[in-house]
Amino acid sequence: MNRPRISIPQTLLSAPAICCLLLGLAYLLSPVRVVAEPAPAAVAAFNSYIGAVESRLAQQHRSQTGFLASALSQADLRLRRGELVVEKLTPFTAFDLPGAMLHHWRGTAFVPGASAADFERFMRDFNAYPVHFSPQVVQAKLLSEQGDHLQATMRVRQRHVITVVMDMDYDIDFGRLDAQHGYSISRSSRIAEIEAAGTSSERALNSSQEHGFLWRQNTYWSYEERDGGLTIQIESVSLTRAIPTGLGWAVGPFVESVPRESLEFSLHAVCNALRK
Numbered sequence: 001m002n003r004p005r006i007s008i009p010q011t012l013l014s015a016p017a018i019c020c021l022l023l024g025l026a027y028l029l030s031p032v033r034v035v036a037e038p039a040p041a042a043v044a045a046f047n048s049y050i051g052a053v054e055s056r057l058a059q060q061h062r063s064q065t066g067f068l069a070s071a072l073s074q075a076d077l078r079l080r081r082g083e084l085v086v087e088k089l090t091p092f093t094a095f096d097l098p099g100a101m102l103h104h105w106r107g108t109a110f111v112p113g114a115s116a117a118d119f120e121r122f123m124r125d126f127n128a129y130p131v132h133f134s135p136q137v138v139q140a141k142l143l144s145e146q147g148d149h150l151q152a153t154m155r156v157r158q159r160h161v162i163t164v165v166m167d168m169d170y171d172i173d174f175g176r177l178d179a180q181h182g183y184s185i186s187r188s189s190r191i192a193e194i195e196a197a198g199t200s201s202e203r204a205l206n207s208s209q210e211h212g213f214l215w216r217q218n219t220y221w222s223y224e225e226r227d228g229g230l231t232i233q234i235e236s237v238s239l240t241r242a243i244p245t246g247l248g249w250a251v252g253p254f255v256e257s258v259p260r261e262s263l264e265f266s267l268h269a270v271c272n273a274l275r276k
Contacts, residue, residue: 037207037215038099038100038212038215038216038239038241039098039099039100041096041097041098042096042097042098042099042100042239043216043239044096045096045097045102046097046100046102046216046237046239049091049102049104049237050218050237053104053218053220053235053237054185054220057183057185057220057222057235060222061175061177061181061183061222062177063177064177064178064180064181067177067181067222067224068108068222068224068231068233069106069108069233075108079108079109079110079231080110082110083109084107084108084109084264084267084268085107085108085109086105086106086107086108086260086263086264087105087106087107088104088105088260089104089105089106089235090102090103090104090105091104097239097242098242099241099242100215100239100240100241100242101239101240101241101242101256102237102238102239103236103237103238103239103240103256103259104235104236104237105235105236105259105260105263106233106234106235106236106263107233107234107263107264107267108231108232108233108234108267109231109232109267109270109271110229110230110231110232111229111230111232111270111271111274111275112228112229112275113228113229113275114225114229114230114274114275115225115230116176116179116180116181116182116223116224116225116230117179118230118274119182119221119223119230119232119270119274120174120182120184122270122273122274123174123184123221124150124174126140126141126142126152126154127140127141127142129154132269132270132272132273133265133266133269135157135159136156136157136158136262136265136266137154137155137156137157138155138156138157138165138197139153139154139155140152140153140154140155141153141154143169148173148174148175149171149172149173150171150172150173150174151169151170151171151172151189152169152170152172153167153168153169153170154167154168154170155167155168155194155197156168157197158213158258158262160257160258160261164193164213165193165194165197166191166192166193166194166213166214167190167191167192167194167204168188168190168191168192168217169188169189169190169191170186170187170188170189171186171187171189172184172185172186172187173185179225180224180225180226181223181224181225182222182223183220183221183222183223184220184221185218185219185220186218186219186220186221187218188216188217188218191214191215191216191217192204192205193205193213212240212241213240213241213258214238214239214240215238215239215240215241216238216239217236217237217238217239218236218237218238219234219235219236219266220234220235220236220237221233221234222234222235230274232267232270232271234263234266234267236259236262236263238259240259
């Protein structure tokens with residue numbers, strides 16, 4: 001069976017770093033490991049957490065004064081300077097997530113001169129995703145559209161020590177409080193890891209063959225037009241496989257860095273597109 005392609009940055013590594021990398025790769029690429037689907041208890045816990053997140057966001061989206069996360073008032077100057085404000089929201093309390101890990105990140109940015117209408121138009125243009133979100137998004141297609149409910153599919157390529165390609169289907173809903181305040185909710189409905197992507201041997205791995213890099217992913221955008229521009233906020237909640245006991249020091253930083261870096265990449269891409 002082909003394995004994910006290894007892409008190691010050309011930098012000098014210390015002996016401990018090399019040991020860490022080799023252990024991580026041995027774990028990630030082990031041919032005898034069976035990952036399968038996440039345990040029902042892990043899925044139930046993820047769904048319960050998502051329910052709480054969406055309940056909180058629904059409450060935010062009913063009020064102009066509290067439409068975005070309240071912590072923004074303390075970071076407004078940084079946003080005006082063009083910085084991204086990124087927060088880790090993953091709970092520290094214990095969850096019943098056997099064999100799985102939950103990741104929750106939030107990022108915020110301000111785009112001078114952009115409007116809420118600009119953002120929604122941009123987010124609905126799936127055909128342009130491979131341009132705006134390159135090189136992560138390789139292909140994107142709108143499958144159906146009924147008012148503010150859309151279904152779309154994307155091929156995503158993640159490069160971080162190894163290269164992983166996944167086909168991902170999403171159910172997406174758009175909503176508005178008024179002309180200046182809007183939001184979107186994107187829930188993954190299918191995630192398939194692709195082996196030998198772009199070759200004649202390309203195929204989707206089944207649940208007993210995949211590596212469990214990503215089992216679930218929900219993305220929540222909130223945006224507010226004010227003060228001569230658009231403040232945009234993204235929250236990403238994902239479910240991945242867990243790290244076996246004893247390998248957390250070796251593989252943990254890799255697994256936990258991908259959700260944050262993906263969120264930052266998406267936020268930068270949107271800001272760059274809206275500034276044009």
